[in-house]
Amino acid sequence: MGGMQDTGTHVLEIFRAAEGQSSRRDADVLASWRRCVNEHRLDPTRHLGPRIVTQGELRQHRQESEELLRTARHGMEDLYRRVNSMGYVLLLANARGVTVDAIGDAQLDRELRHAGLITGSEWHERDVGTNGVGACLASGRAITVHRSDHFDVTLTPLSCTAVPIHDTQGNLMGVLDLSHLHAPQDKISQALTLEVMKSCARRIEMANLVCNHRSDWILRLHPSPEFLDVDPMAAVAVGADGRITGMTHNAHELVNRDLIGRPFSEVFAHEFEDLPVLSAALAPVEGVLEMQSGGILFARAVPPTAPPRSPAGAVALPAPLLAIHGGDPAMQRLAERAAKVVDRKISVILRGETGTGKEFIARAMHQSSRRRGPFVAINCAALPEALIESELFGYVPNAFTGAHARGKKGLIHQANGGTLFLDEIGDMSLPLQGRLLRVLAEHEVLPVGGTRVEPVDIRVISASHRDLAAQVAEGSFRQDLFYRLNGLVLDVPPVRARADLEWLIDRIAAATEERIGFTPPARQRLLAHDWPGNVREIINVCELCAALCEGRPVQPDDLPAHIAAAAGQPDRQSEHELLECLRQCRGNLSAAARLAGVDRSTFYRRLHRAGLMDRRQG
Known part of the structure; x- marks a missing residue:
């Protein structure tokens, strides 16, 4: 790291570039510097470094990034095996700039932590300035931010090469970054690194396309025949109806047009039957x-390796919505209804108890849509009344006492082009409801203290555990806003009513940092519990078990006392009793559940657990 003279020179160069003066820096680096100064209002003389999120925040980011983690991990491990002796650390960041996975040399742990190159570090450009992950997220393109390319002078020993990773619908899922703690001065030294990273991202996206589109034709593409079978440049998936259902990001660039949803014969001068x-x-x-x-x-066309995902007439669910449940009928119906509106200008209300995973569903809807902007979530009940207005709408410079001298963009503006998720909207005050209504009606936002409106294009998904219609009747919620939001209401079932409870517990356990497993007696107690805290309670229990068990299987005594005691509750009938209920009710699940004295979902779950779903007796 240079001395004060070097720091001053670095800061001066940034300000000159921000003013439009010529520079030898790469165009993407200069564009990032200008964003940092002119849009994010960052000060290059301040040295903050990346923030490390809390363990709770990291857990949430990892759960939301489950598909990204699953998609990228094998490719990351393969890449790191080739560079592990060269002083590199490999980071995987989500679309919000938070590192959700990292692979590095354990002997360099102290240096990596000091540089912030660890899981949980937050690299968004608006917070840290120009860096590999942040600049890649902002531009959507591969980039090398080498040493003094960094905005923050404390990061200038690093060289960071970052490439975007897209899902099969073309949405940016995250960023893969290969950073070097002490790279050579010459930036050309990282040219090969950039090409290796692009190749790695391409293979990751290819593997993801094949995994998520087993029921579709996969068409591998390359400008040259020699590499078509060994390393295709791009690929598209084509469904049974002849329409393009997915792609790798390079396919968009190779064909130079939007692909998703288009008939195969509209893009290529061939018929679908030619595949x-x-x-x-x-x-x-x-x-x-x-x-x-x-x-x-x-x-090269590769035929489907699995039967069609949906029967004739059923909704073909995008991968993010397929992943919100493990076979629960109510959640399946919710996913099907959600899939029909993800690309329509229809507002959605998610209604359900606290902790049922409403934000997770909203994010899956956003990821399933064609919207390219970010997903921005805000909990209306968690922000103080004095802050929620400025957080939502932003404010102009010096709008109020304590306001930043350069002002601040609000969350609504940050969601431009994407989705704004308003959790617990029933707790929003009436004056703010009026301002939100104007945003939705006029498609523009007025910052606090401002006189000039800013156009916005947002899709709103709101959620509440309250009965909004009842709030309208009592006068605590605006009727006109309610009708503006009330395009489609999706009821999220509580955990106790879900037939896929075991799948849900296993999924959360697998996402826990220590990856825990349960002995059969412990699993029985978990399945017998009512889970009044819903998904959040399952997360807490899994984290507690991970801390107590330290890698060994969870025993009943490791569970919280109120769950361990569930063994004495008559939650499970024997296989004979289940079959007898079905026989008496001629296979009618609803009637059999009433006879057993439980609700339909509980009865369904017990059948599934006993392996009886295919053995119903008439």
Whole structure:
């Protein structure tokens, strides 16, 4: 790290670049510097470094990034095996700039922690300034931020090469970053690193496409025939109806147009029925694919490896919505209804008890949509009355006592082009309800203390455990806002009513940092518990068990006392009793559940646990 003279020179160069003066820096670095100074109002003389989120925040980020973690982990491990002796650390950040996974040399642990190159570090450009992860998120492009390219002078020993990772719908899932603690001075030294990272991201996206589109044709693409089978440049998935259902990000750039939802024959000068001819079985050599826009690509078609995901007439669910449940009928119906509106201008209310996972569902809807902007969540009940207005709408410079001299963008503006999730909206005050209504009606926001409105394009998903219609009747919630928000109401069932309780517990346990497992007696007690705290209670129990058990399987005595005591409750009938209830009710699940003295979901769960779902007696 340089002395004060070097620091002053660095700061001066940033300010000159922000004013538009010429520089030898890469264009993406200069664009980031300008954003940091002109949009984020950052001061290059202040040295903050990345914030490390709390363990609770990290757990939430990891749970929300489950698909990203699953998608990228194998590729990360394969890449790190090739660079582990070169002083690099590999980071995986989500779309909010938080590192959710990291692989580095344990001998460098102290240095990595000092530099913030660890799980839980937050690298968004608006907080840290120009850095690999933050600049990649902001631009959507691969970038190397080398040493003095960094905005914060304390980060200038680092060289960070970052590449975006997109889901099969083209949405930015996160960023893969390879950082070096003490890189050579010359930036050209990282040129090969950048190409290796691009290749790694391409393979990760390819594997994700194949995994999530087993029921579709996969069309591998490359401008050159030599690499088509060994390392395709891009790929698209084509459904049974002949429409493109997914893609790797390079496919968009290779074809140079939007692809998702388009008929195959609209993009390529071929019919959907031609795909088998491009398969390896019928085309021993590479096939030539003409594009409607002109030009050719070399292509190889891989037939579906699984039957269609949905029966005829059913809704084809995007992968994020498929992942919100493990077979519960109520959650399946919710996912199907949500899938029908993700790309329509219809507001949604998620209604359910506290802790049922409403934000998780809202995020899955956002990830399933074609909206390219961010997902921004705000809990209306958690912010003080004095703060919620400025947080939502932002404020102009010096708008009130304690306001930042440069002002602040509100969460509504930050969600521009994306989704704004308003949790516990029933707790919003009437004056703020009026301001929110104007935003939704006029598609523009007026910052606190401002006189000029700013246009916004947001999709609103709201949630509440309250009965909003009852609040309207009593006068505590505006009727006009209620009708503006009340496009589709989705009821989220409590955990105690879900037939996939065991799947839910196992999923949360697998997402816990220590990855815990349960002995059969412990599992029996977990399944017998009513879970009044819903998903949040399951998370707390799993974290407690992880801390107590330190890697060994969870025993009943490791569980909280009120759950361990559930063994004495008559929660489970024997296999014979379940079958007898079904026999008497001629296979009618609802009637059999009433006969057993439990609700339908509980009875369904017990059948599933006993392996009887395919053995109903008439």
